[in-house]
Amino acid sequence: MNDKMNETLNAPEAKAEETAGMAAGKTADGSENLLDVRDLTVEFHTDSGIVQAINGLTFSLTTTALAIMGLINCPPGFYKSGEIIYKGKDLMKISESEYLKIRGREISMIFQDPMTALNPVMPVIDQISEVIKNHKHISAKEAREEAIEMLKVVRIPPERADEYPHQFSGGMRQRIVIAIALACNPNLLIADEPTTALDVTIQAQVLEMMRELKDNFNTSMIMITHDFGVVAETCDKVAIVYAGEVLEAGTKRDIFKNPCHPYTVGLFGAIPNLNEDTEFLYQIEGLMPDPMDLPKGCPFAPRCSCAKDICHVEKPCVSRLPGEDHVVKCHKYTGSDENAEIVNEEWRDE
Amino acid sequence: MENSTAANGSRSEYKKHSLWTDVWIRLRKNTIAVIAIIVFLCILFVCLAAPLIYDYDADIVQPDISRQMQPPSKEHILGCDEIGRDILARIIWGGRITIIVSFCALGIAFIIGIVLGTVAAFYGGWAETIIMRIIDIIMSVPSVLLMITLATLIKPSIPNLTFVVAFGLIPNQARIIRGQVLQVIDQEYIKAARVQGASDFRIIVNHILPNAISPIITTTILDIAYAVMTISTLSFLGLGVQQPNPEWGTMLNSGRQYLRQAWHMSTFPGIALTITLMALTLIGDGLRDALDPRMKR
Amino acid sequence: MSEHPYLEVRHLKKYFMTPNGPLHAVDDVNFTLEKGRTIGLVGESGCGKSTLGHMIARLLDATDGEILLEGDDILKYKGRKLKDLRRRIQIIFQDPFSSLNPRKTVYNTIAEPIIIQKMYKSKKEIEDRVFEIMELVGLAERYVNVYPHELDGGRRQRVGIARALALNPELIVCDEPVSALDVSIQAQILNLLKRLQQQFGYTYIFITHDLSVVKHFAQDVLVMYLGQLVEQAPVKELFAHPRHPYTQGLLSAIPSTDIDNVKERIILKGEITSPINPPDECRFAARCEYVSDACRQKAPQLQLLGEDHLVSCFSPLD
Numbered sequence: 001m002n003d004k005m006n007e008t009l010n011a012p013e014a015k016a017e018e019t020a021g022m023a024a025g026k027t028a029d030g031s032e033n034l035l036d037v038r039d040l041t042v043e044f045h046t047d048s049g050i051v052q053a054i055n056g057l058t059f060s061l062t063t064t065a066l067a068i069m070g071l072i073n074c075p076p077g078f079y080k081s082g083e084i085i086y087k088g089k090d091l092m093k094i095s096e097s098e099y100l101k102i103r104g105r106e107i108s109m110i111f112q113d114p115m116t117a118l119n120p121v122m123p124v125i126d127q128i129s130e131v132i133k134n135h136k137h138i139s140a141k142e143a144r145e146e147a148i149e150m151l152k153v154v155r156i157p158p159e160r161a162d163e164y165p166h167q168f169s170g171g172m173r174q175r176i177v178i179a180i181a182l183a184c185n186p187n188l189l190i191a192d193e194p195t196t197a198l199d200v201t202i203q204a205q206v207l208e209m210m211r212e213l214k215d216n217f218n219t220s221m222i223m224i225t226h227d228f229g230v231v232a233e234t235c236d237k238v239a240i241v242y243a244g245e246v247l248e249a250g251t252k253r254d255i256f257k258n259p260c261h262p263y264t265v266g267l268f269g270a271i272p273n274l275n276e277d278t279e280f281l282y283q284i285e286g287l288m289p290d291p292m293d294l295p296k297g298c299p300f301a302p303r304c305s306c307a308k309d310i311c312h313v314e315k316p317c318v319s320r321l322p323g324e325d326h327v328v329k330c331h332k333y334t335g336s337d338e339n340a341e342i343v344n345e346e347w348r349d350e
Numbered sequence: 351m352e353n354s355t356a357a358n359g360s361r362s363e364y365k366k367h368s369l370w371t372d373v374w375i376r377l378r379k380n381t382i383a384v385i386a387i388i389v390f391l392c393i394l395f396v397c398l399a400a401p402l403i404y405d406y407d408a409d410i411v412q413p414d415i416s417r418q419m420q421p422p423s424k425e426h427i428l429g430c431d432e433i434g435r436d437i438l439a440r441i442i443w444g445g446r447i448t449i450i451v452s453f454c455a456l457g458i459a460f461i462i463g464i465v466l467g468t469v470a471a472f473y474g475g476w477a478e479t480i481i482m483r484i485i486d487i488i489m490s491v492p493s494v495l496l497m498i499t500l501a502t503l504i505k506p507s508i509p510n511l512t513f514v515v516a517f518g519l520i521p522n523q524a525r526i527i528r529g530q531v532l533q534v535i536d537q538e539y540i541k542a543a544r545v546q547g548a549s550d551f552r553i554i555v556n557h558i559l560p561n562a563i564s565p566i567i568t569t570t571i572l573d574i575a576y577a578v579m580t581i582s583t584l585s586f587l588g589l590g591v592q593q594p595n596p597e598w599g600t601m602l603n604s605g606r607q608y609l610r611q612a613w614h615m616s617t618f619p620g621i622a623l624t625i626t627l628m629a630l631t632l633i634g635d636g637l638r639d640a641l642d643p644r645m646k647r
Numbered sequence: 648m649s650e651h652p653y654l655e656v657r658h659l660k661k662y663f664m665t666p667n668g669p670l671h672a673v674d675d676v677n678f679t680l681e682k683g684r685t686i687g688l689v690g691e692s693g694c695g696k697s698t699l700g701h702m703i704a705r706l707l708d709a710t711d712g713e714i715l716l717e718g719d720d721i722l723k724y725k726g727r728k729l730k731d732l733r734r735r736i737q738i739i740f741q742d743p744f745s746s747l748n749p750r751k752t753v754y755n756t757i758a759e760p761i762i763i764q765k766m767y768k769s770k771k772e773i774e775d776r777v778f779e780i781m782e783l784v785g786l787a788e789r790y791v792n793v794y795p796h797e798l799d800g801g802r803r804q805r806v807g808i809a810r811a812l813a814l815n816p817e818l819i820v821c822d823e824p825v826s827a828l829d830v831s832i833q834a835q836i837l838n839l840l841k842r843l844q845q846q847f848g849y850t851y852i853f854i855t856h857d858l859s860v861v862k863h864f865a866q867d868v869l870v871m872y873l874g875q876l877v878e879q880a881p882v883k884e885l886f887a888h889p890r891h892p893y894t895q896g897l898l899s900a901i902p903s904t905d906i907d908n909v910k911e912r913i914i915l916k917g918e919i920t921s922p923i924n925p926p927d928e929c930r931f932a933a934r935c936e937y938v939s940d941a942c943r944q945k946a947p948q949l950q951l952l953g954e955d956h957l958v959s960c961f962s963p964l965d
Contacts, residue, residue, distance in 0.1 A: 169918050199691035199856065201915045204900035208914055226830055229902025256906045268904075270834035272863030274886065275905060280841060281834040281863065287799055288829075538746035541706050542810060546760035547733035556759075560750045 383636020463523025687865030
């Protein structure tokens with residue numbers, strides 16, 4: 001299948017979109033993987049009857065995240081195959097009521113747009129305490145106290161607790177969203193472009209805070225972003241996703257210092273660099289493939305400058321590169337290349 | 351050079367779709383809307399062709415006591431009314447009056463509504479305040495009540511009926527158009543047109559109205575339905591089309607008294623009214639979907 | 648000829664009336680721009696950079712001040728003269744979705760300005776011009792009769808650029824032309840704009856919030872904060888030696904992709920203050936870590952430091 005995603009989330013890490021990274025604290029159960037996503041395939045059945053495969057692209061990483069949260073609506077979305085293993089349990093197989101216990105309490109999510117992620121007719125404090133009340137089964141009063149603590153953590157003055165979302169600025173709203181997400185001290189936080197809607201200086205504030213909270217709360221984080229800068233600042237591991245597939249994954253150092261997939265290389269070239277002067281930026285020609293009509297071979301082949309015949313017909317398998325945990329899916333590194341040993345699907349099992 | 355000649359040759363190959371061909375292509379796929387259109391076109395055709403089939407004096411208004419309240423028969427498919435006039439002929443003739451009046455009323459309301467709504471939205475300020483306040487005042491009165499009041503004030507005649515119905519439609523038209531124009535007016539392509547030096551008139555006609563029009567077309571079709579209903583209501587109340595002229599509302603009213611003896615007298619005009627209204631509503635819905643190119647699949 | 652700079656903005660002000668008082672969107676901005684150069688206008692949302700760009704493109708009237716194009720105040724232009732000016736100044740918009748009329752095909756969109764300005768009379772000439780421009784911006788001819796919603800963001804932006812170029816303008820205001828695009832498409836559009844500038848000598852006013860794009864694209868940078876210029880300098884100078892505390896914070900806030908040299912971050916406190924009826928003090932004072940009493944008493948003026956570095960601060964950094 002052309003839309004598999006293999007993703008291991010060892011305790012402290014996260015994964016990426018047109019890139020980005022995973023960052024994380026340590027799991028409670030030490031060495032075991034907190035989250036392990038294997039061969040996850042989700043399909044969307046659209047009106048025209050065409051199957052839209054997911055995972056990847058700007059939009060579809062969000063879908064992956066939603067899949068982990070168990071929030072894909074059915075229809076149009078269907079889990080086709082694969083497993084999302086969270087603390088040894090396959091989330092695809094558990095019941096909705098079990099999911100309710102995990103969602104919000106153990107895994108929570110931050111959305112891109114702080115304007116729409118909050119309920120406009122509810123004071124912010126109630127929106128935070130509601131989550132706490134639901135999961136911890138404590139009295140409203142206690143929940144409110146905890147919620148106020150959370151507000152302090154995200155540096156919102158407690159005296160503003162009873163105000164409504166529209167009375168806060170964008171950056172503050174995003175901090176409130178973060179407070180809601182962290183209210184139950186989750187093990188895993190999925191952040192979907194949490195700073196894209198914010199100004200640079202506010203983004204710096206929010207990122208700084210997220211980093212701190214991640215350390216203090218010991219939370220693993222999946223950061224979905226298109227901004228390599230954000231990845232560099234917050235993540236430990238990175239997965240580059242394109243058209244629903246992880247094309248390259250590794251530690252931050254592997255990816256930033258030794259990008260191997262032509263797509264990754266191209267992306268780095270396309271970002272204007274603050275430290276270098278170039279007349280023209282590196283240009284990846286062409287466009288993202290239509291998710292309803294993905295190429296048969298490597299999804300990146302039509303845009304790739306070093307694509308060979310094989311790239312258009314056959315999917316490359318996963319190759320392990322030297323480095324801690326550096327894997328790439330590209331024909332350049334399969335077969336003849338002595339640098340790479342073919343590990344196929346086993347790499348994630350270690 | 352080679353390139354450009356090749357390009358010249360291929361230009362004609364890209365077939366140009368106008369907005370309306372696209373709309374038609376999309377509308378064609380909607381079976382229900384197509385059926386509704388066919389039904390409505392049939393009604394329209396038969397009604398407008400009525401003078402060719404019937405003679406006004408002989409078939410429509412001439413009483414014939416011998417056929418009084420005759421139930422449907424081979425000769426008179428839908429039966430006859432209390433003074434022996436053929437109901438089918440009167441339904442068709444009545445439909446003709448209704449359709450002509452509603453289209454005229456709508457035409458008037460549409461034009462005045464576009465002008466008022468666009469002026470209010472585009473220029474804002476005093477123009478907007480005055481226009482919108484007057485519209486608010488008119489709309490605060492229930493429309494049927496308003497039209498009944500108007501209809502009682504003036505002599506019941508067909509031109510006056512047209513005016514009354516149009517008057518009832520204007521506020522809604524103007525309000526919807528203003529809303530649509532306001533939505534479009536902040537779009538960047540309006541700014542782009544301005545930067546190109548386009549005049550206000552060109553911006554309105556070329557950029558604003560085509561984009562504001564699709565919901566307006568939909569409501570306009572629905573407004574025809576509303577106009578048909580209003581005409582029938584007024585006629586039913588004796589304020590619209592007057593006897594001996596036939597009209598669905600008038601016929602419903604006169605049949606009402608004989609409902610026990612002659613069910614067909616009010617049933618068939620009622621069915622005619624229902625079918626027409628339903629067809630119009632379904633066309634309106636179909637057009638709305640077809641007019642929105644973002645729905646294109 | 649060159650006694651006047653190509654474009655000179657003097658004491659330009661734009662206040663919007665709000666129920667709570669006048670909103671100072673642009674407040675006393677001055678700068679000059681030479682022909683064929685690119686000036687980057689950076690700042691956070693709400694700093695007035697777009698308003699400034701729209702005034703230069705004559706989309707908005709100014710409250711006060713002058714915009715001199717080769718010595719002539721274009722704010723006074725009306726009617727015929729204004730219409731002629733439209734040929735010289737064009738604008739490229741940010742949102743590739745709302746900037747194209749959804750009911751016009753690519754051809755009609757690009758041909759529209761040519762028809763409005765009566766640049767060519769015959770249909771053939773107009774058609775040739777449209778195809779010429781489409782080739783310039785890298786739009787394949789098969790898109791000529793396509794509606795905007797059938798195109799992706801990058802191609803839509805190319806149509807927007809083509810429309811702006813159709814009249815062969817001199818000055819192009821680029822209002823965040825790449826901020827709605829993916830990284831790989833952003834690079835394509837930036838390269839395209841740069842290539843066009845080299846080919847035709849356009850002058851760009853490049854509005855963006857993305858400092859790395861400015862660094863790559865512009866020669867001079869204006870930094871705006873709450874409607875005012877806080878710093879102006881050639882791009883290299885500004886990035887190497889930011890003198891205003893705000894610029895410094897802004898530069899420091901850019902997430903760096905350089906994972907080896909993790910720099911010490913200066914994180915600005917607080918958020919942008921209200922532009923409605925601002926007090927007569929340095930507008931950055933509330934967030935500035937070097938704030939002193941002088942900053943609270945009156946607003947600083949732009950002062951020249953070194954050769955071409957202007958900064959509006961009482962105690963500029965070294």
